[in-house]
Every structure is written in structure tokens, then in C-alpha cells.
Amino acid sequence: MHLIFLGPPGVGKGTQAKKVCEHYKIIHLSTGEILRKEISDKSEVGNQAKTYIDNGNLVPDNVILRIIENRLKANDAQHGYLLDGFPRTINQAEGLQKTMLQLKHKINSVISLTANEEELILRLINRGKDSGRSDESPEIIRHRQKVYWRQTAPLLEYYNEKKVLKKVDGLGNITDITKRILETID
Numbered sequence: 001m002h003l004i005f006l007g008p009p010g011v012g013k014g015t016q017a018k019k020v021c022e023h024y025k026i027i028h029l030s031t032g033e034i035l036r037k038e039i040s041d042k043s044e045v046g047n048q049a050k051t052y053i054d055n056g057n058l059v060p061d062n063v064i065l066r067i068i069e070n071r072l073k074a075n076d077a078q079h080g081y082l083l084d085g086f087p088r089t090i091n092q093a094e095g096l097q098k099t100m101l102q103l104k105h106k107i108n109s110v111i112s113l114t115a116n117e118e119e120l121i122l123r124l125i126n127r128g129k130d131s132g133r134s135d136e137s138p139e140i141i142r143h144r145q146k147v148y149w150r151q152t153a154p155l156l157e158y159y160n161e162k163k164v165l166k167k168v169d170g171l172g173n174i175t176d177i178t179k180r181i182l183e184t185i186d
């Protein structure tokens with residue numbers, strides 16, 4: 001099983017991704033989590049990424065693509081995975097397609113989680129109070145939303161044309177949303 005989760009910041013991708021991964025026994029790959037770990041380890045990649053993340057901008061495609069390529073080739077990724085927060089640009093999606101083709105992996109579904117923007121900003125501002133993340137001030141949150149609509153939302157049409165896109169309403173309680181996602185995939 002190879003899944004991709006798309007959706008604006010705050011829609012609950014991370015929470016739902018964990019549940020869906022438990023269900024299918026696949027690994028959860030969150031590029032945001034990977035990058036935050038690199039930053040706390042003060043690795044070279046982490047140092048390169050930090051300013052972009054703190055300002056709510058995307059880390060350059062070549063940095064992310066290198067990370068993902070290595071990650072997808074690892075042994076533990078040969079039994080399926082869910083990509084959360086990647087791809088985020090058309091260029092990343094094209095890089096992903098190449099890597100997956102080499103590895104003979106095929107995308108089963110791209111789940112687009114949807115919700116209204118004002119609700120998302122409120123959720124993120126609340127989460128920002130105790131997340132400890134450096135990119136969760138109200139100003140940076142609004143900027144991340146803009147970046148999503150400008151750079152990532154075009155992927156909805158890209159995957160729709162490939163007939164793998166499935167939209168799921170991301171509002172409601174956590175268990176109901178997980179059920180909706182699993183029904184959509186099966």
C-alpha cells in the first residue's frame with residue numbers, strides 16, 4: 001500500500017496518517033517530522049532547512065528529494081508507506097514518480113483532506129500555544145496557508161488527472177474521519 005496525504009496545514013494529516021498506518025501496517029513518512037529531527041540533531045540538512053521552516057517557506061526541492069529518495073530505498077519502506085507533507089510542489093511530485101518507478105512502487109490513493117481555512121487557522125493558533133514549534137505564530141501560520149494554496153494545491157489537479165485523487169472531509173471527530181478515509185481507500 002502506497003498512500004499520499006494532501007491538505008493544508010492544520011487539517012489533521014499527521015493525526016490521521018498515524019491511524020491509517022496502524023491499520024495497513026505501513027510506515028509513516030512525514031517530511032516535516034524528518035526535517036524537525038534534522039534540525040534538533042544540528043545536521044547539515046537541518047542547518048540548511050531551518051530558516052525556510054522558521055519563515056513558513058518550503059525547503060528547496062532538491063534537499064527534500066534527496067531525503068525522500070534515500071528513505072524510499074531503505075528496507076523498511078519495501079512493505080508500503082504513507083507520505084505526509086510530501087510532495088508539496090509539482091517538481092517534487094515528478095521526482096517522486098521517478099523514484100517510485102525505479103522501485104516498482106505504485107501509488108494506490110492520494111487522499112485530499114479538506115476543511116475551511118478560518119477553522120484551520122484557529123486550530124493551528126491553538127496548537128501553536130503548546131506545540132513548541134518555531135513556525136506556529138499566527139503570522140507564520142497565515143503565510144504557510146498561502147504557500148499551500150500557491151505551491152501545493154496545484155497537485156490536486158495533477159493527481160486528479162492521474163485518477164488517484166480522493167477527497168475526504170477533514171471536519172468532525174477523529175474516529176469518524178479515519179473511517180471515512182479507510183472507506184475511501186478500500
Ligand code: ADP
Binds near residue numbers: 035053058059086144
Ligand atoms: P504542516 O503540514 O502543518 O505545514 P509540516 O510538518 O508538514 O507541517 O511542515 C512544516 C514545514 O517543514 C513546512 O512549512 C516546510 O518549511 C517544511 N517542509 C515539510 N515538508 C516539506 C516538503 N515536502 N517540501 C518543502 N518543505 C517542506
